[in-house]
Amino acid sequence: MPPIPLPIPTSLSDLLLAMxxxxxxxxxxxGGTLAVRKNLDLFGVMVLSLAAALAGGVFRDLLIGAAPPASLRDDRxxxxxLAAGFAAFLFHRPINRLGKPVMVLDAAGLGLFTVAGCSKALAYGLTPLPAALLGVMTACGGGAMRDLLVAEVPRVLRExxxxxxxxxxxxxxxxxQHLGLPPxxxxxxxxxxxxxxxxxxxxRGWSAPRAPGS
Incomplete structure (x- = not known):
């Protein structure tokens, strides 16, 4: 039997949907900006955009038993x-003028998806550790899929x-949640x-620890 989601306050539910x-x-x-940088055509841009945007959420929903995934139940x-892919295809020049556009966009998506993924996992009754892992998977899954499709080592595995x-x-x-703070x-x-x-x-050039002597 799939897990039964716990009631989520309306305000938080709306915020998670927005996030x-x-x-x-x-x-x-x-994803679309990276595809343009790799000289992919319109179809390639849309594929990379869809993969980056949706893969993490699909993995999360399937693992917690929320099937079909939200991205297949809600056209939004x-x-x-798709709108993001077209925007990257048409407006990649002004986007690239922002400086490190993929990194900044990736960081924003990472934060939004982490919170949405972890909160949804908690709402489905998962304990904190699995919920945290689901939050990370939600946030990192799309970026990993995006990078793999253009033959790059996923950012999540880099330094x-x-x-x-x-x-x-x-x-x-x-x-x-543990402290009972406003969600x-x-x-x-x-x-x-x-x-x-x-x-x-x-x-700042910070990196995760590496094995001693490596």
Whole structure:
């Protein structure tokens, strides 16, 4: 029997939906922008945008028994991903002028998807550790799929702080629930913490620990 989701406050439910959709669009932009940089055609841009935007959420929903996945039940997910792909295809020049566009977009999507994924896992009755892992998988799955499709080592496996930033956001969400704090501010703080740590780690050159002597 699939797990039964726990009641979610309406305000938090609306916020998580908004975070999910904004995350889909942002990750879709990161995928589309990378596809343009790799000189892919329109079809390639749309494929990379869809993969980056939706893969993590699909994995999450299948693992917690929320089938069919939200992106196949709600047209807004697909429309947001497709809109992001077209936006990247048409407006990649002004996007690239922002400086490190893929990294910034990726960091924003990482924060949004971490919070949405972890919160949804908790709502389906998962304990904190599996919920944190689901949050990280939601956040990192799309980016990993995007990078693999263009034959790059996924960012989550590189030296940069990536999955660790996602874990920080999941920890904020779990701690907030444990302490009984208002869920909406906790979600916002969690997403902001992921974004800040990810961006600062890139700007400062921070990296995850490596094996001694490697």
């Amino acid at each position: 999910d959709l904004i995350g889909v669009f942002v990750f879709g932009l990161s 997910y697909l429309l947001a991903a 940069e702080i990536y999955a660790m930033a996602s874990l920080l956001g999941a920890a904020v969400v779990i701690a907030g 909406v501010p906790v979600a916002v703080v969690g997403a902001a913490a992921v974004f800040a740590l990810r961006v600062v780690s890139v700007l």
